[in-house]
Amino acid sequence: MSDGVARDGLKAGDLVVVTGGxxxxxxxxSLRFARDGAKVAVWxxxxxxxxxxxxxxxxxxxxxxxxxxxxxQPAEIEAAAAAVLDAYGAPYCVINNASIYPRASVLDMSGETFERTLRVNVTAPFLVVKAFGRAMIAQRRGVVINISSTIAMQGAAGGANYASSKGALLSFTKSLALEWAQHNIRCNxxxxxxxxxxxxLEATSAEELLERGRRTIPLxxxxxxxxxxxxAAFLASADAAYMTGQGLAMNGGRVFVP
Ligand SMILES: NC(=O)c1ccc[n+]([C@@H]2O[C@H](COP(=O)([O-])OP(=O)(O)OC[C@H]3O[C@@H](n4cnc5c(N)ncnc54)[C@H](O)[C@@H]3O)[C@@H](O)[C@H]2O)c1
Known part of the structure; x- marks a missing residue:
């Protein structure tokens, strides 16, 4: 007996949109999804x-x-989405990957910088999925992958703007997953x-970064x-057909130490 619910995953020829490509x-x-047979729209x-x-x-x-x-710029998102839909039709997978990370303490950060961070890191992903939503829903198949950060869970001194944006992106993803599950669109x-x-590397040298990895990351x-x-390739595949609304940490085993 079948439950009648599709198990779907990326197929060759599907379109993937990658922001911050x-x-x-x-x-x-972009290179990985192309290797898996997708066409890629690099934003x-x-x-x-x-x-x-x-x-x-x-x-x-x-x-x-x-x-x-x-x-x-919301108008640029709408124009780019219209250009993609015109050229390729609905994407199968949208990856909200672009972000900015202007650093300053709460006391030193301007309201403008805080808001600009939220605009690029959260409002833009909202506008991007909204721009493609109706076309994806009409296909009754699709995947949204939002690149958040472990900082969403642990916070960042000198990066409250970025941490807030990544926490909001996580909650947005869960909400979208609940809204779009009925359309067979998975969001993680x-x-x-x-x-x-x-x-x-905007905030540290390459050597310090590698040393931090050796010293502080279990792997x-x-x-x-x-x-x-x-x-991301796994999340877009049929192997993840029963996963939606999740936030998957990938951090070499590092857990939050207050
Ligand atoms: N690298 C890390 O350690 C790390 C850790 C956790 C999460 N992340 C997240 O991973 C994602 C990718 O980061 P990355 O490390 O590849 O950084 P990156 O700086 O190499 O790439 C970000 C890209 O986004 C683009 N971008 C920025 N503002 C934009 C705008 N207004 N419009 C269009 N594009 C814009 C940039 O030009 C850049 O190419 C980000 O969401 C980041 O927050 C990165």
Whole structure:
């Protein structure tokens, strides 16, 4: 006897949208999904890095197109989503990966910086899924992956703006999962620990970052973009067909020590 509920996963030729596709995780996600047979729409504010990701995907034999977009501008999100829908139709998977991390203590941070962080890290993912929602729902299949952070759970001195945005993204993902489960669209977040990309390197040197990994992470190293890309590929696959509303930490075994 069958329950009649589809078990679905990414298929060759499906479209994946990756925001922040020119960055560390964004490029690895784009290359990984292309290797799994997806077409990739690379969304990026930095034209050079976005185009470079699309070029690397094509060089590896995949299909990718760069879409310039500043996620802090709602009109640009709408225009980029319309361009994607026009070129490819509904995406199967949307990965909200872009973020900003301006650092300052609560006392030193301006309200403008706090709000700008929320705009790029939370409001933009909301607007992105809203822009694709009706088309994805019409397909009755899809996956949303929001890249949060372990900082959502542990907080960050000097990064209350970023921690707040990542906590909100986690709650947003759970809410979206509940709203869209009826449409066979699964929504999960990944909570990476510290990884070797440009973002932590804004605040520390490469050697210090590697040393921190050796010293403080049980598995003896920081994360790398391919670690996160592998987990995202799993979440988009049929192997994760019964997972929605989850926040999956990937942090080398590091637990929060107050
Ligand atoms: N690297 C880490 O240690 C780490 C840890 C936990 C979570 N994360 C999260 O992983 C995700 C990817 O981070 P990363 O480490 O690859 O950082 P990254 O800085 O390499 O990449 C982020 C990308 O987002 C883009 N971006 C920023 N603002 C944008 C805007 N307004 N419009 C469009 N694109 C914009 C940037 O240009 C950049 O290419 C982020 O959500 C980050 O918060 C990273």
């Amino acid at each position: 020119g960055g560390g995780f964004g490029r690895a996600l 990026e504010v930095n034209r050079d890095s976005g185009e470079e990701t699309a070029r690397q995907v094509r060089e590896a034999g995949g299909e990718a197109r760069f879409f310039p977009v500043d996620l802090s 977040s990944i909570l990476p620990g510290v990884a070797f990309t440009a973002q932590p 003896g190293r920081v994360g790398y973009p391919d670690d996160v890309a592998g987990l």
